[in-house]
Amino acid sequence: MExxxxxxxxxxxxxxxxxxxxxLAAGCRFxxxxxxxxxxxxxxxxxxxxxxxxxxxxxxxxxxxxxxxxIGASLAGAKAxxxxxxxxxSLMQENIGFACVAEVPCVIVNxxxxxxxxxxxxxxxxxxxxxxxxxxHGEHPVIVLSVSTTWECFDVTVKAFNxxxxxxxxxxxxxxxxxxxxxxxxxxxxxQEIEVIxxxxxxxxxxxxxxxEDNARGVPPMGxxxxxxxxxxxxxxxxxxxxxxxxxxxxxxxxNRLHRKIYQNYFDIVFIEEEFTEDAELLVISYGxxxxxxxxAVREARKRGVKAGMVKLITLWPFPRQFLEPYLRKVRAVxxxxxxxxxxxxxxxxxxxxxxxxxxxxxxxGQLITPSxxxxxxxxx
Amino acid sequence: xxxxxxxxxxxxxxDKKFPHVWCPGCGNGIILGSxxxxxxxxxxxxxxxxxxxxxxxxxxxxxxxxxNTLHTTHGRALTFATGVKLANPRLQxxxxxxDGDAMAIGGNHFIHAARRNLxxxxxxxxxxxxxxxxxxxxxxxxxxxxxxTSPFGHIEHPFAISELAVTAGASFVAxxxxxxxxxxxxxxxxxxxxxGFAVVEVISNCHTQYGRKNKKGGPVEMLKWMKKSAVRVExxxxxxxxxxxxxxxxGVLVDRELPIFTKEYEKIRQxxxxxxxxxx
Numbered sequence: 148m149e150x151x152x153x154x155x156x157x158x159x160x161x162x163x164x165x166x167x168x169x170x171l172a173a174g175c176r177f178x179x180x181x182x183x184x185x186x187x188x189x190x191x192x193x194x195x196x197x198x199x200x201x202x203x204x205x206x207x208x209x210x211x212x213x214x215x216x217x218i219g220a221s222l223a224g225a226k227a228x229x230x231x232x233x234x235x236x237s238l239m240q241e242n243i244g245f246a247c248v249a250e251v252p253c254v255i256v257n258x259x260x261x262x263x264x265x266x267x268x269x270x271x272x273x274x275x276x277x278x279x280x281x282x283x284h285g286e287h288p289v290i291v292l293s294v295s296t297t298w299e300c301f302d303v304t305v306k307a308f309n310x311x312x313x314x315x316x317x318x319x320x321x322x323x324x325x326x327x328x329x330x331x332x333x334x335x336x337x338x339q340e341i342e343v344i345x346x347x348x349x350x351x352x353x354x355x356x357x358x359x360e361d362n363a364r365g366v367p368p369m370g371x372x373x374x375x376x377x378x379x380x381x382x383x384x385x386x387x388x389x390x391x392x393x394x395x396x397x398x399x400x401x402x403n404r405l406h407r408k409i410y411q412n413y414f415d416i417v418f419i420e421e422e423f424t425e426d427a428e429l430l431v432i433s434y435g436x437x438x439x440x441x442x443x444a445v446r447e448a449r450k451r452g453v454k455a456g457m458v459k460l461i462t463l464w465p466f467p468r469q470f471l472e473p474y475l476r477k478v479r480a481v482x483x484x485x486x487x488x489x490x491x492x493x494x495x496x497x498x499x500x501x502x503x504x505x506x507x508x509x510x511x512x513g514q515l516i517t518p519s520x521x522x523x524x525x526x527x528x
Numbered sequence: 529x530x531x532x533x534x535x536x537x538x539x540x541x542x543d544k545k546f547p548h549v550w551c552p553g554c555g556n557g558i559i560l561g562s563x564x565x566x567x568x569x570x571x572x573x574x575x576x577x578x579x580x581x582x583x584x585x586x587x588x589x590x591x592x593x594x595x596n597t598l599h600t601t602h603g604r605a606l607t608f609a610t611g612v613k614l615a616n617p618r619l620q621x622x623x624x625x626x627d628g629d630a631m632a633i634g635g636n637h638f639i640h641a642a643r644r645n646l647x648x649x650x651x652x653x654x655x656x657x658x659x660x661x662x663x664x665x666x667x668x669x670x671x672x673x674x675x676x677t678s679p680f681g682h683i684e685h686p687f688a689i690s691e692l693a694v695t696a697g698a699s700f701v702a703x704x705x706x707x708x709x710x711x712x713x714x715x716x717x718x719x720x721x722x723x724g725f726a727v728v729e730v731i732s733n734c735h736t737q738y739g740r741k742n743k744k745g746g747p748v749e750m751l752k753w754m755k756k757s758a759v760r761v762e763x764x765x766x767x768x769x770x771x772x773x774x775x776x777x778x779g780v781l782v783d784r785e786l787p788i789f790t791k792e793y794e795k796i797r798q799x800x801x802x803x804x805x806x807x808x
Contacts, residue, residue, distance in 0.1 A: 177611065177614065196800075198800035207610070209636065212604070214607075215600065215610070217611060218611060219580075219608035219609060219612040219615070220612065220614060223612040372616065373578075373618065375575050377595060377596050377597075379541075380597065
């Protein structure tokens with residue numbers, strides 16, 4: 148059977164399916180998951196495609212186990228991913244913390260559905276933005292990307308793997324029910340046109356290898372189990388050799404490096420997309436499926452003579468502060484439409500510091516915010 | 529003795545900051561010794577061994593030895609082990625857990641790992657108590673026993689770890705004690721050699737927590753209790769139920785050939801490659 152997706156012709160794909168294609172293109176060879184709506188199609192497609200490329204798909208007993216297996220596989224050298232939705236994402240928090248502290252690359256997809264608790268399994272939401280940032284105990288930086296189109300489901304998944312490998316950190320992709328289940332025409336690039344980044348492995352003699360030693364990048368080379376670089380991996384705060392420590396100077400140095408490796412590479416990690424921003428007086432800041440409605444609304448507003456523009460956030464965390472601040476300084480007002488009570492709006496207000504007026508537009512009823520709702524608000528602003 | 533010390537030193541991590549975290553007289557040191565002797569006998573290279581643990585006293589074991597070592601989250605060691613083994617089946621994966629780690633918070637992972645039957649060795653150190661947190665009852669604390677969270681006597685009934693492993697579908701199940709060290713060496717060695725999910729339950733002593741609260745004495749008295757209560761599986765067959773009262777069996781409980789996950793999965797790969805040839 149010919150694989151239509153890689154034939155070079157345009158194909159009709161669901162967001163979830165496009166993520167699988169992106170993951171495979173990025174070199175993902177291990178997937179562990181647990182069935183959950185609306186993310187299940189990712190597991191199903193992986194169970195077909197991974198074994199065909201010599202990879203491994205496994206359905207675990209829950210989401211905690213899924214992420215555990217993903218981390219184990221990554222330590223043994225495979226690029227690995229899991230996908231879930233709200234309830235499963237809550238269960239994954241402890242192992243997300245582990246992957247951050249032990250610096251294990253992996254990709255975690257959260258196809259957001261209505262919450263809290265079992266919530267609204269088949270309805271979209273953007274309620275997990277703050278959970279993705281602060282869901283674990285303790286403090287660590289995290290990279291969170293969002294997707295709004297089928298193409299981005301492919302492209303951002305490749306980016307997620309690249310960032311994860313480059314910075315030895317879990318990368319979370321926030322999708323939502325609308326993006327996951329919308330079918331769109333996409334033309335996927337030839338595998339050779341895709342930039343794929345692999346983790347840097349140690350090349351010194353094993354006895355010289357210090358697994359968590361700081362360097363200019365803040366990202367130590369990563370030994371893989373079985374490669375001869377035997378070292379200790381732990382969720383305890385550890386010294387440069389990976390051994391548990393309680394020495395204040397070592398604790399501080401470790402946690403500082405963990406933060407530094409993300410924040411000093413801010414401009415490599417933060418992606419946004421702009422439209423009509425040069426002369427915008429009103430700015431819409433949005434992400435995920437709502438960004439699709441925002442785009443339409445901004446174009447309609449322009450037709451009616453309103454100088455509206457939009458910024459679509461692809462990277463949600465670290466928050467794109469440096470990119471947004473110049474706009475906050477010059478626009479008359481900002482509108483943040485989102486399917487929650489205002490999680491990103493709160494962040495925009497935090498960085499705004501009184502420079503402009505920030506308005507919210509929220510739906511928490513399991514329905515997508517429509518272009519006309521955003522347009523109506525823009526015309527009133 | 530000198531030979532033994534040399535062997536231990538061959539596998540210890542000398543750049544690790546000793547002393548270890550265990551109490552004097554703890555069974556964990558004996559288990560670590562057994563594990564080292566068993567691994568040495570199997571002849572695996574240090575690079576081929578991945579030693580994985582959860583959280584607890586016994587789960588601190590990997591940090592002291594010079595293998596690929598992974599100290600995971602509480603109860604989840606077997607899930608990490610599953611990923612390691614699937615990503616690189618050539619690695620010899622050994623998991624060390626305590627009774628609280630493997631049976632309470634990790635109980636679900638344990639039965640599913642047994643059912644899935646990957647080629648993994650699981651060593652469960654059973655000292656009937658949560659030692660590291662200060663002596664709370666665990667899923668293997670006997671009925672009536674005292675702990676800091678059952679000050680009036682425990683009203684729950686314990687899990688039989690090995691019997692659970694047999695029922696859940698493990699390929700190999702054995703029980704040993706830290707008193708019968710020679711047997712323990714053999715059991716761990718057999719478990720490592722075994723193709724399939726192999727469980728070794730090790731009855732150990734926590735005199736600091738369990739022993740003290742239940743008037744079982746120090747390490748010597750507790751080891752003597754093991755000597756008295758343990759009956760070889762072969763001998764137990766000839767004993768009546770009354771004779772076995774208050775005793776437990778040691779030795780190999782189950783050793784059977786079952787389909788191994790990684791081998792089964794290889795068939796799936798061949799099938800998928802046939803269907804989606806362009807990907808292969």
